[in-house]
Amino acid sequence: MTPVATPFFFYLLSGIMLIGGILVITRKNAVHSALALIGTLLAQAGLYLMLYAPFVAGVQIILYAGGIMVLFLFVIMLVSIERTMKERQFNRQWLVGIVAASVLGGLFITVYTKGKDIFPMRALPAVEAQNTQNVGDLLYGQYMFSFEIASLLLLVAIIGAVVMAKKRI
Amino acid sequence: MNEVIQYIKSYLDSDRTPGSAGNMFWAFVYIVLIFLGLSVAVIAMNWLERKILAHMQVRLGPMRVGPHGLLQPIADALKLLLKEDIMPAEADGFVFWVAPLLVVLAAFTVFIVVPFGPTHAVTDMNIGVLFMLGVSSLSVLGIVMAGWASNSHYPLIGALRSSAQMVSYEVAMGLAVVSVILMTSLNDAGTGTLSMIGIVQAQLAQQEWFVFKFFPLGLIGFFIFAVAMVAETNRAPFDLPEAESELTAGFHTEYSGFRWSLFFLAEYSAMIAVSSIAVTLWLGGWLRPFPNLLHGSTWELVFSLFPGISFLLLAAMCFYNTARMPKHPFFRIQTIGLGAFGALLGLIGLILFIPAVSVRVGDIYWFSIKVAAFMYLYIWYRGTFPRYRFDQLMKVGWKILLPMGLGLLILTAGVGLRIELWAQFLEMWHRL
């Protein structure tokens, strides 16, 4: 597949992601935050496609945007939020939080400006036709043990969620 | 200027879809064609549903608006566009506005990968099936948002029920689809494919529609998918969340006018989308019946006459009904209209006999005929089956279809592996 207009799509999708991220953490209404997060996740799937990872993009759309966000919206609808919308939405130590985050941001900037020479600027071949098969080979070959543990983890999570949300054990 | 014309014409000699060839102009043309075709199909579905349901219930259906009600969908569309747009008080304005948009977007984006022919898709993503399943699961989000934003309890319960139903049957659909992907890997290289065009080409190479493969495993997979897709699109007999006698139209109760027509459009487009998945995966996509068994130029000629003959049949039915119209001056305009419609259909049929047209349109015709058969099945289900209660619905989805899907997956893998192991064993035997 010949890539077309890569910088335009990168900046468009990253703009959507950043605006969505800012909306997630600043909206008072939890449903609006969830919608912004859905936009961010879909834009991220687009970025995965640009990074020649179509299988991860498909998994992101199915699991994250179509599964986890539905779960979030269900819970937001079940938990009554009209009362919470009238309360204060940022907690008392918001200043400390912002300072801590900006220290972390400074750390990131330092690392990326000092270390940007370690990334080789080479153009990699666009191998996409075999992506799903190769991911499958890795998943069921080298990472078989992690795969089984992940399925066990999902089973434990299902049982845990059901037990937590039941009215009477 | 010459290069532009060269660029535009470069698609006509290529053997790939416009997206794979990187030709944006033709991709855009295909998108416009799909959009127009979908609109015509939804309008036709509206009329067909009312007429066929009526005839199943021994009545006539719409007869007044045009000849035999042919202009009824257009009248409905006009009415919906002119209706007042009501938003309930205290409803969340932004979410109320975005919800039908999201559902329509999810329903239409699926058609990017639907293959109407070996090069007649907008693009051929190599995760085609995964993309279709994922994007059709985004419509659940739109429904949940629509129910919540209406700020009224009927839509809320309807949205919760509808989304729970859709999420449950997506699992069964996914398992049936995975069993088909296993069948595509039974070639020499041992690699299957997720791309829709690749799946149909695998059926062509293995000379068997996947619905008949490993009998009865393909049939069971097809059955699971056929039931799950009816539940996925909230159609009868699984339409409890939007039935009028149960929940006063469920999640789209508070929507009126143009917004309701967006939900309607999205529902019928989703029906056509999941039917095209079923046709591509099990029924051989755009392949005509017996492409390998009955090959040769005479059989090709015979099968290429089918599109024209079917349109001429429709035209003949129109002319027959024109002759049966009452001979009263009241009905003069309707008689003339029906005759003109019949003449139009006959003209299209005659155009489809021209070899240059029929060789390009053949694939699209066979695909559309199979999808039209599924649409008839949808209407037939609606006229025949009583509605499932919600707990029965969830029981069918989780306790019946899901174990069937899992068992089908294991059996398909076992049978496919046995054939490969048997082939390797025979090869070793012959080498000894």
Next chain:
Amino acid sequence: MDAMLHISTLHYLVLGAALFLLGVIGVLTRRNVVIVLMSIELILNAVNLNLVAFSRLWGGLHGQVFAIFVITDAAAEAAVGLGILIAFFRNKETINVDEVNLLKW
């Protein structure tokens, strides 16, 4: 300008870092538990973006496989976290992080 037009791995890393920061700010400053959980999802997505970008840089697919595992774990964690939230909400009728202080009864 040329550095901005040619998209390299560094662009993706900076984007991932920005998303990570937004998620951290969300976790540290919001009172609504659901929004805190959504900010955690933002953090996990930023990590995924880094993983896939590095997988593209170095050619192997291990980063993508790891990203798939992270998405699976995020699903499990979101389910359990929301289950805990529902159980807590049923007892105390609030979804305010500041009032999750059972040790102070």
